[in-house]
Amino acid sequence: MNDLALLLTPEGRALLDEVRDTEPARELAVATRLRRDHPAELVSAALGQARLRQRAVAKFGTEDAGRMFFTPNGVEQSTRASVAAYRARRLTELGVTSVADLCCGIGGDAIALARAGIRVLAVDRDPLTAAAARANAEALGLAELIEVREADVTEVDTAGYDAVFVDPARRGGRGRVFDPEAYSPPLSWAVETARRAPRAALKIAPGIPHDIVPPEAEAEWISDGGDVKEAVLWFGTGAPGAVRATLLPGPRTLLGRGLPDPAVRPVGRYLYEPDGAVIRAHLVAEVAEEVGGGLLDATIAYVTADELRPTPYATGYEITDQLPFNVKRLKALLRERGVGTLTVKKRGSAVEPEELRRKVRPQGPNAATVFLTRVAGAPTMLIGQPLA
Numbered sequence: 050m051n052d053l054a055l056l057l058t059p060e061g062r063a064l065l066d067e068v069r070d071t072e073p074a075r076e077l078a079v080a081t082r083l084r085r086d087h088p089a090e091l092v093s094a095a096l097g098q099a100r101l102r103q104r105a106v107a108k109f110g111t112e113d114a115g116r117m118f119f120t121p122n123g124v125e126q127s128t129r130a131s132v133a134a135y136r137a138r139r140l141t142e143l144g145v146t147s148v149a150d151l152c153c154g155i156g157g158d159a160i161a162l163a164r165a166g167i168r169v170l171a172v173d174r175d176p177l178t179a180a181a182a183r184a185n186a187e188a189l190g191l192a193e194l195i196e197v198r199e200a201d202v203t204e205v206d207t208a209g210y211d212a213v214f215v216d217p218a219r220r221g222g223r224g225r226v227f228d229p230e231a232y233s234p235p236l237s238w239a240v241e242t243a244r245r246a247p248r249a250a251l252k253i254a255p256g257i258p259h260d261i262v263p264p265e266a267e268a269e270w271i272s273d274g275g276d277v278k279e280a281v282l283w284f285g286t287g288a289p290g291a292v293r294a295t296l297l298p299g300p301r302t303l304l305g306r307g308l309p310d311p312a313v314r315p316v317g318r319y320l321y322e323p324d325g326a327v328i329r330a331h332l333v334a335e336v337a338e339e340v341g342g343g344l345l346d347a348t349i350a351y352v353t354a355d356e357l358r359p360t361p362y363a364t365g366y367e368i369t370d371q372l373p374f375n376v377k378r379l380k381a382l383l384r385e386r387g388v389g390t391l392t393v394k395k396r397g398s399a400v401e402p403e404e405l406r407r408k409v410r411p412q413g414p415n416a417a418t419v420f421l422t423r424v425a426g427a428p429t430m431l432i433g434q435p436l437a
Contacts, residue, residue, distance in 0.1 A: 051090075052090075052093075052097070052098075053094075053118060053177060053180050053181060054180075055088075055090065055091045055094050056091075056094055056095060056098055057184060060087070060091065061091060061094070061095065064083070064087060064091060064092070064095040065095050065098060065099065067083075067095075068095050068096055068099045069099055069102070069115060071096060071099055076096055079096070080092050080093070083095075098118065098119065101119035101120070101121065101123075101124050102114050102117070102119065104124050105117065105119055105124050105127075107129075108124070108127060108129045108130060108157070109130050109157070110130060113130065113160075113189065116188045116189060117155070117185045117188055118185055118188065119155055119181065120155060120177055120181055122154075122178075122220070123154055123178060123181060125220075126219075126220065127157035128157045128158050128161075128216070128252070128278075128279070129273055129278060130157065130160075130161065131273050131297050131298065132273055132278050132279065132297065133158045133160070133161035133162075134161045134164070134165070135271070135295070136158070136214075136281065137158075137161040137162045137165035137167065138165060139283075140162070140165070140214075140248070141165050141166065141167065143212075143285070143286060145167060145212045146166070146167060146168060146211055147167060147168040147170075147210045147211045148162050148168070148169050148170070148210060148212045148214050149169075149170045149172070149205065149207040149212075149214070149246075150162065150169050150171045150172065150214045150216075151202040151205065151207075151213065151214065151215045151216070151239075151242070152172070152173060152202055152215060152216045152217055152218060152233075153171035153172055153173045153178075153179075153182050153216070154173060154178060154182065154216065155178060155182050155185060156171055156181070156182035156183075156186060156197070158214060158216065159171040159182065159186065159191075159197075160185065160186070160191060160195075163186070163191040163194035164191070166194075168194050169194060170196050170198060170207075171186075171195055171196065171197045171198070172197075172198045172199075172202050172205050173197075173199065173200075173202075174199065175199075176199055179198070179199040182195075182197045183197040202215070202234060203234055203238060207242070207245075207246060210246070211247055212246060212247065212248040212249055212285075213242055213243060213246040213248075213249040213250075214249070214250050214251075214252070215234075215239040215249070215250075215251045215252070216252040217232035217234055217236065217239055217251075217252075217253075218232060218233040219232055219253075219254055225254075227254070227256065229253065229254075229257060229261065232253075236251070236253065236261075240282070243266075243282070244265070246284065248283075248284060248286070249282075249283070249284040249285060250281050250282070250283050250284075251281065251282040251284075252279055252280075252281055253279070253280050253281070253282060254279070254280065255270055255277045255278070255279055255280045255325075255326075255329045257280055259292075259331060263282065263284075264289060264290055265284065265289045265290075266282040266283060266284055266289065267283040267286050267289065267293070268280060268281075268282055268283075268291070268292050268293075268330070269281045269282075269283060269292075269293045269295055269330075270293075270294050270295070270329040271294075271295045271326055272294075272296050272297065272324055273297040273298070274297070274298075275324060275325065276325065277325035277326050277329055280329065291304065291305065292331065293305065293332075294324065294329070294330040294332050294362065295326065296324055296326060296361060296362065299361070301361045303327060303330075303332055303335055304335075305330065305332050305335065306335060308334035308335055308338060309334065310334055310344075310347070311333070311334050311337035311338075311342070311343045311344050311352070312343045312344070313343060313344045313345070313347050313425060314342070314343035314353065315424075316345060316353050316371050316424060316431065317342065317353045317354050317355040317368070318354075318355055318357075318367060318368060319342075319353065319354050319355070319356070319357055319365055319366065319367060319368065319436075320345075320352070320353050320368050320420065320431060321336060321342060321351070321352040321354065321363035321365050321366075322351060322363055322364045322365075322366070322394070323336045323350055323352065323362060323363045324362055324364075327362050327363070328350045333350050333352065336362050339358065339360045339362070340352060340354045340358040340363070340365075341354050341358060342354030342355075345422060345423070345424045345425075346422070346423040346424060346425060346426060348397065349396050349397045349422055349423055350396065351396060351420065353368075359436070364435065364436075365435070365436040366434060366435050366436060367433050367434050367436060368431050368432070368433040369432055369433050369434070370382065370430075370431070370432040370433075371424070371429060371430075371431055371432075372429070372430045372431075372432070373427065373428065374430055375430075376405070376409065379405075379409055379419065379432075380408070380410070383409055383411050383413075383417065384412070386413070386415055386417065387412075387413030387415045388411050388413050388415050388416065388417045389411050389412045389415065389416070390411065390415070390416035391406060391411040391416070391417060391418075391419060392416070392417070392418040392419070393405050393406060393418075393419055393421065394418060394420050395420070395421040396420070396421075397421075397422050397423040398421035398422060398423070400421050402421075405419075405421070416434075417434065418432070418433055418435060419432050420433070
């Protein structure tokens with residue numbers, strides 16, 4: 050708290066601007082120089098905040114990250130700005146004008162909501178985190194729309210708000226928490242809170258088991274740039290039990306249609322690797338139907354087809370070779386093809402990509418992708434090229 054208070058002073062803000070682009074290798078020299086004119090505590094706080102801002106660029110972009118205030122946990126746990134903006138748009142499309150943002154962290158979601166024109170009550174029980182959220186609302190010119198309250202979210206009255214957004218803490222003293230009832234607050238509390246609200250969105254880990262999703266909730270898995278970021282349980286959308294996978298940028302959304310598992314079939318000319326959000330949402334069957342394909346193996350989320358049917362929900366590859374798993378044969382084939390750039394993907398294989406690269410030592414001007422997988426239960430290598 051003291052560090053943040055120091056940084057919010059005119060001297061602290063000026064020092065933050067001065068150390069903004071300090072590289073890690075130069076920190077000691079910069080600190081030594083600055084301590085001649087500034088208190089050591091302030092210099093340390095400014096350099097620490099500069100490091101956090103540099104890390105936050107990936108989530109918030111250069112402009113916002115350079116003005117915001119972060120805690121170490123806040124950088125790690127905050128929502129990526131693109132994902133938060135997408136969720137805010139969904140809420141506005143549902144007619145939401147006010148949101149109680151419970152477990153607001155450093156305010157990433159509150160910022161996106163406010164920028165969408167939504168009035169926000171942002172609540173966090175940690176004094177430093179709440180102070181950072183308040184500073185961020187002010188730094189980005191959103192203080193009129195964001196009220197930050199330091200409180201226990203379980204004691205906050207959300208009546209009067211159009212929607213509730215809950216982002217429970219999913220990290221503990223020993224790292225990431227996988228049991229939803231070990232979230233803080235527990236998922237069961239968040240669900241009951243959502244049920245009492247006109248509309249609600251609960252941010253949860255993408256690995257949540259499908260069988261614990263409440264029947265009245267819509268479940269959405271979101272990826273950004275191909276990386277799965279989170280799952281969201283939506284309440285009050287008018288689509289109970291719906292399942293969707295949303296890919297950003299875009300957005301592009303694939304809705305579940307309750308299709309049966311695709312049939313297993315022989316390897317065709319093309320292989321499709323579904324986006325991670327599609328896999329997490331259990332919508333591989335929907336992709337298989339789109340491309341007219343089937344599975345390589347009943348337990349593997351690779352789709353194969355004879356025809357080329359591009360889809361935004363999967364990356365396509367043209368398969369040139371199918372081999373039983375054999376490192377020597379793969380090495381000989383790659384040498385024959387002059388492959389020096391080798392991308393290794395695996396699903397259903399215990400072999401590590403780096404280990405395989407060391408063994409085959411690819412050399413040459415060409416590139417290829419090898420899939421280590423199973424075909425009808427048998428360890429198999431598929432070699433191909435990504436489709437343009």
